[in-house]
Amino acid sequence: MSSALRSSGRLAGLALAWAVVGAAAAEEVVQKIAPEFTPAQWLERMDHALTTRNYDGTFSHWQGGRMELLRIIHRVQDGTVSERLASLDGSGREFIRTGSSLACYLPDRRTVLVEQRPAEESLVGFPTVNDQTASFYDIREAGHTRLNRRDTHVITVSPRDEYRYGYRLWIDASTAMPLKSQLADAHGQVIEQIVFASLTLSSHIPDSAFRPEISTEGFQWLRNDAAPHPQPGVAALAWSAMSLPPGFRMTVRSAQVLPGSASPVDHLVFTDGFASVSVFVERQPAPSGEQPVPESAAVGSSSAFSTVVDGHKITAVGEVPPATVRFIASQLKAQGAPSAGR
Amino acid sequence: MPPSPGESTRCCWQSLRSPHIPRHATGARRVGAAVAASVAAVSILWLRGQAPPAGVPLGAHLTPAPLSVAPAAATQGESYVVPVPKPPTVVVPSTELANYVVAHSMFSTPVARRNLLSAFMTSEPAAAGAEEPQGDVKRIAQ
Numbered sequence: 001m002s003s004a005l006r007s008s009g010r011l012a013g014l015a016l017a018w019a020v021v022g023a024a025a026a027e028e029v030v031q032k033i034a035p036e037f038t039p040a041q042w043l044e045r046m047d048h049a050l051t052t053r054n055y056d057g058t059f060s061h062w063q064g065g066r067m068e069l070l071r072i073i074h075r076v077q078d079g080t081v082s083e084r085l086a087s088l089d090g091s092g093r094e095f096i097r098t099g100s101s102l103a104c105y106l107p108d109r110r111t112v113l114v115e116q117r118p119a120e121e122s123l124v125g126f127p128t129v130n131d132q133t134a135s136f137y138d139i140r141e142a143g144h145t146r147l148n149r150r151d152t153h154v155i156t157v158s159p160r161d162e163y164r165y166g167y168r169l170w171i172d173a174s175t176a177m178p179l180k181s182q183l184a185d186a187h188g189q190v191i192e193q194i195v196f197a198s199l200t201l202s203s204h205i206p207d208s209a210f211r212p213e214i215s216t217e218g219f220q221w222l223r224n225d226a227a228p229h230p231q232p233g234v235a236a237l238a239w240s241a242m243s244l245p246p247g248f249r250m251t252v253r254s255a256q257v258l259p260g261s262a263s264p265v266d267h268l269v270f271t272d273g274f275a276s277v278s279v280f281v282e283r284q285p286a287p288s289g290e291q292p293v294p295e296s297a298a299v300g301s302s303s304a305f306s307t308v309v310d311g312h313k314i315t316a317v318g319e320v321p322p323a324t325v326r327f328i329a330s331q332l333k334a335q336g337a338p339s340a341g342r
Numbered sequence: 343m344p345p346s347p348g349e350s351t352r353c354c355w356q357s358l359r360s361p362h363i364p365r366h367a368t369g370a371r372r373v374g375a376a377v378a379a380s381v382a383a384v385s386i387l388w389l390r391g392q393a394p395p396a397g398v399p400l401g402a403h404l405t406p407a408p409l410s411v412a413p414a415a416a417t418q419g420e421s422y423v424v425p426v427p428k429p430p431t432v433v434v435p436s437t438e439l440a441n442y443v444v445a446h447s448m449f450s451t452p453v454a455r456r457n458l459l460s461a462f463m464t465s466e467p468a469a470a471g472a473e474e475p476q477g478d479v480k481r482i483a484q
Contacts, residue, residue, distance in 0.1 A: 046452075046453075047451070047452055050452035050453070050456075051452055059460075061460040061461070061463075061464055063461055063464070066464065068463075068464040070460055070463060070464070072456070085456075085459050085460065085463060086463070087463040087464055090463075090464055091463065091464065091465070093462070093463045094463075095444070095459050095462075095463065102444055102448075104440060104444055106440070109437070111437065113437070113440060113441060113444060115441070115444060115445065117448060167453065169453070178453060181453055181456075181457070183457055192457055192461070194456065194457065194460065222437065222441075251449075252449060256445065258438075258441040258442075258445060259441055260437060260438075260441065261441075267445060269446075269449045271449075274451060274454075275454070276446070276449050276450050276451070276454070278442065278445065278446035278449060280442055280445070297439060299439070299443055299458065299461050299462050299465060300457065300458065300460070300461020300462070300464070300465065301457065301461065302443070302457070302458050302461060304439060304442070315438075315439075315442055317439070317442045317443060317446045318446065319450060319454040319457060319458055
């Protein structure tokens with residue numbers, strides 16, 4: 001009896017050993033098949049997938065206790081990027097981009113905003129992570145997990161200070177598409193989340209997919225009928241930030257005409273590599289006796305801050321904490337330009 | 343003649359009450375009982391040492407109840423109050439702000455752009471008549 005027990009124990013041990021060896025061998029095979037990427041490389045692969053692939057997906061967007069479903073369709077065809085983002089419930093708003101044309105349908109305001117962008121202006125992607133970027137963010141792979149029956153790599157981008165937000169991204173191991181993303185504040189608190197319920201990668205998406213579903217009869221259309229100004233004017237060169245949050249630098253300076261506005265607006269873009277802040281400078285009409293006061297706003301987790309400096313309204317918008325847009329907007333000064341209102 | 347069911351039960355009961363136990367086994371039982379009694383005594387002394395001092399309510403070690411639970415929940419047991427959602431922090435974006443958001447989205451990273459535009463799509467719809475271009479923003483009819 002005892003010899004039988006000893007025999008079966010040996011067999012069990014042998015089976016366990018074989019299982020461990022087999023699992024290790026299987027893992028080794030998987031590692032040989034799937035090349036290992038660093039977290040920064042996963043971000044670059046995700047960026048590339050988001051901007052170059054054709055896809056049609058439905059996702060939930062959660063922010064501030066509210067959740068809504070949206071649909072996104074993205075296509076790159078003959079070098080032209082088309083994108084449509086539509087709210088499936090709630091406001092019913094739609095954002096459609098076809099090449100250099102942007103249209104924002106706001107049925108709740110019976111308004112359509114149409115903006116023409118310079119054709120050569122491409123969408124910005126995640127930059128290559130360099131030492132400077134890494135000094136303001138901690139980029140790690142938190143592990144692998146299954147999400148909606150797909151293998152994903154969980155990449156975390158954690159800010160090292162309170163001037164920026166962090167990300168947690170579930171990147172599909174096969175396609176590098178982000179199936180889930182969370183935006184978190186400097187304390188790691190999730191403030192916004194996107195989760196794909198369905199995602200289809202298609203080789204062909206018809207033009208009809210980029211037409212709005214809503215009727216625009218009776219809507220007011222606001223356009224920037226003037227041609228965009230690819231080169232900055234004298235006024236644009238006059239505005240600059242006296243100081244910036246650590247890591248931020250100015251990367252774009254342009255003058256453009258926004259829908260519904262007759263005069264050009266100076267547009268400055270500041271970025272730290274991940275987060276970006278746009279600052280818009282436009283002439284403020286003559287004061288009517290009341291002193292304008294700075295005001296803050298929020299679009300989801302993104303922040304906006306508006307103030308008046310030297311007769312110009314300065315508005316900073318970006319996917320950063322409110323303190324960051326306030327900091328940048330309040331540091332903007334006109335330097336010796338006649339058009340700056342001095 | 344087979345015994346009746348009652349007799350059979352009585353027989354077994356008696357055999358359980360009067361087992362034949364060797365003398366050395368009885369001694370072992372006494373030792374075991376002594377060990378068990380000692381462990382019980384030590385346990386009682388230890389528990390007394392862990393008890394809070396007199397006058398301190400036992401509930402002082404408990405964490406406070408979640409704020410979302412109504413006081414009535416403690417008495418009614420099965421009812422609770424659904425947490426009231428936070429007031430929306432989303433400020434209704436003006437047409438001007440919408441312009442800025444769309445223009446800025448062109449310079450955001452892909453994930454940030456998706457977040458930004460999604461938030462704009464899902465922000466609170468404007469009340470009728472609440473949104474009018476202000477300042478030098480001019481309407482250009484189609």
